[in-house]
Amino acid sequence: MNTSEVLSAEGVELCYGETPAVRGAQLTVRRGEVAAITGQSGSGKSSLLYCLAGVLPVARGEVRFEGRSLSELDDEELSALRRERFGFVFQYGELLPELTIEENTALPLRLAGRRKAEALAAAGEVLGRLGLADLRTRRPSQVSGGQSQRVAVARALVHRPAVVFADEPTGSLDSANAAAVLDEFLSLARSRGTAVVLVTHDADVAARADTHYTMRDGVLACRAREAS
Numbered sequence: 001m002n003t004s005e006v007l008s009a010e011g012v013e014l015c016y017g018e019t020p021a022v023r024g025a026q027l028t029v030r031r032g033e034v035a036a037i038t039g040q041s042g043s044g045k046s047s048l049l050y051c052l053a054g055v056l057p058v059a060r061g062e063v064r065f066e067g068r069s070l071s072e073l074d075d076e077e078l079s080a081l082r083r084e085r086f087g088f089v090f091q092y093g094e095l096l097p098e099l100t101i102e103e104n105t106a107l108p109l110r111l112a113g114r115r116k117a118e119a120l121a122a123a124g125e126v127l128g129r130l131g132l133a134d135l136r137t138r139r140p141s142q143v144s145g146g147q148s149q150r151v152a153v154a155r156a157l158v159h160r161p162a163v164v165f166a167d168e169p170t171g172s173l174d175s176a177n178a179a180a181v182l183d184e185f186l187s188l189a190r191s192r193g194t195a196v197v198l199v200t201h202d203a204d205v206a207a208r209a210d211t212h213y214t215m216r217d218g219v220l221a222c223r224a225r226e227a228s
């Protein structure tokens with residue numbers, strides 16, 4: 001294994017019942033790499049992300065994180081991995097309505113057992129970087145759709161994961177805010193070596209990623225790799 005390789009997929013297949021959604025996907029993501037996946041609706045992008053993140057078990061093939069196959073991990077190890085080493089931005093809004101914006105953002109740290117004051121301080125810092133500091137004490141119902149999407153990005157980053165999986169993280173953002181979210185991913189990738197796998201329909205976002213994959217009818221193809 002190349003030591004800079006953090007995540008890889010080899011011949012990954014996923015089916016819902018009889019219907020194949022991912023067919024033999026091959027992918028490698030290195031430390032500090034931002035990989036974008038584009039493709040039509042229903043082509044299997046979210047399904048692939050779920051396989052890579054160990055949310056759905058693969059029917060065939062293998063996903064490796066830091067050289068270790070996810071299929072070797074028991075349920076407890078897998079949930080610890082998802083909780084501590086992975087960050088998620090899901091396709092649909094999923095902030096907890098009864099928590100404030102800063103409590104939502106701090107959640108991964110609280111789940112990892114960190115003290116409340118420490119977790120809230122870290123949440124405040126990442127919210128500030130994303131231009132959301134003023135919203136700290138509001139609840140999700142009191143912020144806009146685009147703001148809650150950026151809060152979901154902040155929450156995915158707060159515990160400094162090794163890999164961030166983001167499904168349409170800029171889907172409801174205007175181009176300036178979409179660019180700001182991508183800037184944050186790129187800066188984390190460069191400064192901390194975070195690997196980012198993001199699904200996007202935004203051609204500008206995909207063009208700025210290090211690697212661009214396309215998905216069609218469940219088949220993943222690497223479109224370009226730029227020297228970084």
Ligand SMILES: Nc1ncnc2c1ncn2[C@@H]1O[C@H](COP(=O)(O)OP(=O)(O)OP(=O)(O)O)[C@@H](O)[C@H]1O
Nearest residue numbers: 016019021039040041042043044045046047048091
């Ligand atoms: N839970 C499920 N059960 C059955 N079929 C599913 C399920 N989830 C997705 N599918 C099907 O699998 C295929 C891939 O879906 P997926 O959600 O991965 O697509 P996508 O590329 O993320 O689409 P979008 O851009 O609309 O989010 C689609 O044909 C979809 O209808």
Ligand SMILES: [Mg+2]
Nearest residue numbers: 045046047091
């Ligand atoms: Mg999807």
